[in-house]
Amino acid sequence: DTAVSQTPKYLVTQMGNDKSIKCEQNLGHDTMYWYKQDSKKFLKIMFSYNNKELIINETVPNRFSPKSPDKAHLNLHINSLELGDSAVYFCASSRDIPQETQYFGPGTRLLVL
């Protein structure tokens, strides 16, 4: 059983398009996150949600809009895609216990042409 799943795994699209990435966790966690891994492999937090409420927005352009319909899902919608959005996007989830790890999804590899 996949704990944190993301779809799609690969996404190739043209500049200017709008796309969504979906994330689901079946671990019963309260908090979900989106991280971006750039071409140099650097991972950085974008958003986090706790029980469907946005708690962190790390100065991400407002072309990126997360949506959490329930605490098991956190989707990421990106408008007007730019070349610089090409990256791997990881969804993660965790319980509200600081010493526990976050569980990562497999990543979505986005390539904007």
Added chain:
Amino acid sequence: AQKITQTQPGMFVQEKEAVTLDCTYDTSDQSYGLFWYKQPSSGEMIFLIYQGSYDEQNATEGRYSLNFQKARKSANLVISASQLGDSAMYFCAMRSRNSGNTPLVFGKGTRLSVIA
């Protein structure tokens, strides 16, 4: 603000040898956690080991151990008896323990290559 520094972009190690991956951190929090993750070429993030700032003993998980030196703000990962399958990117990360839902702050990673 929290910061993680991994000064080794790449490391090579002979199979069956031990290797240490360096990690230093900076934080104003008194309570925090340190994590190591492995990212193989397939791309997934695999949790390896955790150390809490108040833990008195160094964490160990199988062939992985964490050399935690709080005064020096370092949390080095030691992999014993390296295997070919250990070839991957390794990330050190930290999060504050002031709240249960703080995100991880990552270092830039170290690429480990294990040579037969």
